[in-house]
Amino acid sequence: MSSMSDSTAFNSLPLSPAILANLESLGYQTMTAIQAESLPIVLQQRDLIAQAKTGSGKTAAFGLGILAKLNPTYFAVQGLVICPTRELADQVANELRRLARAIENVKILTLCGGTAMRPQIASLEHGAHIVVGTPGRLIDHISRGTIKLNSVQTLVLDEADRMVDMGFYDDIYTIVEACSPRRQTLLFSATYPDNIRKASEQLLRDPVEIKVESQH
Numbered sequence: 761m762s763s764m765s766d767s768t769a770f771n772s773l774p775l776s777p778a779i780l781a782n783l784e785s786l787g788y789q790t791m792t793a794i795q796a797e798s799l800p801i802v803l804q805q806r807d808l809i810a811q812a813k814t815g816s817g818k819t820a821a822f823g824l825g826i827l828a829k830l831n832p833t834y835f836a837v838q839g840l841v842i843c844p845t846r847e848l849a850d851q852v853a854n855e856l857r858r859l860a861r862a863i864e865n866v867k868i869l870t871l872c873g874g875t876a877m878r879p880q881i882a883s884l885e886h887g888a889h890i891v892v893g894t895p896g897r898l899i900d901h902i903s904r905g906t907i908k909l910n911s912v913q914t915l916v917l918d919e920a921d922r923m924v925d926m927g928f929y930d931d932i933y934t935i936v937e938a939c940s941p942r943r944q945t946l947l948f949s950a951t952y953p954d955n956i957r958k959a960s961e962q963l964l965r966d967p968v969e970i971k972v973e974s975q976h
């Protein structure tokens with residue numbers, strides 16, 4: 761069906777030529793299902809709850825939203841991604857770095873536990889545009905005053921169901937409260953149980969809800 765290729769083409773989205781060229785060089789020919797459903801909403805600056813499985817391409821679904829409105833000449837945290845584990849935070853940061861090749865001088869920093877604080881503080885002082893971190897270490901930086909989140913335009917809760925299952929809800933709430941109230945909030949979850957529904961009511965503003973069953 762020819763109409764399908766149009767709605768899954770990245771160039772059907774309001775993305776810059778540099779971002780589109782980079783996607784092509786990464787070999788991303790068409791959007792995955794979650795990307796095709798979420799990116800139009802993300803790029804309209806709406807809040808979003810997206811239910812999709814691992815491996816479905818969620819990182820680009822929120823990463824392109826962060827990058828589309830990022831100002832690299834402004835040295836403040838503009839995008840914040842909260843992940844349940846260090847491994848997931850590293851994966852997300854690596855994928856964001858590939859996507860960010862489109863824009864010069866974008867600094868992406870991971871802030872996870874099990875690593876010395878001092879180099880993280882030095883990196884924050886040097887200026888980071890996008891931070892990817894785990895709840896405990898983010899709380900640590902907030903309480904020491906070593907991170908400022910008042911310029912966050914895009915806040916992402918990745919694998920939200922896992923974070924709530926791990927007992928991170930109160931930490932997440934504290935982090936979200938430290939962000940600019942004018943932010944866009946995107947919540948990604950593999951499942952959508954009652955506790956996630958309640959959390960999203962507290963943390964998101966009039967979100968669009970989408971659910972993607974298959975990968976493509």
Ligand code: ADP
Nearest residue numbers: 788789790791792813814815816817818819820
């Ligand atoms: P998830 O977070 O949903 O588990 P990822 O964002 O990590 O998934 O993406 C899974 C893999 O698919 C990554 O290797 C990524 O580079 C690749 N990928 C994402 N979007 C596309 C696309 N549109 N075309 C081709 N590969 C893609």
Ligand code: MG
Nearest residue numbers: 815818819918
């Ligand atoms: Mg992921």
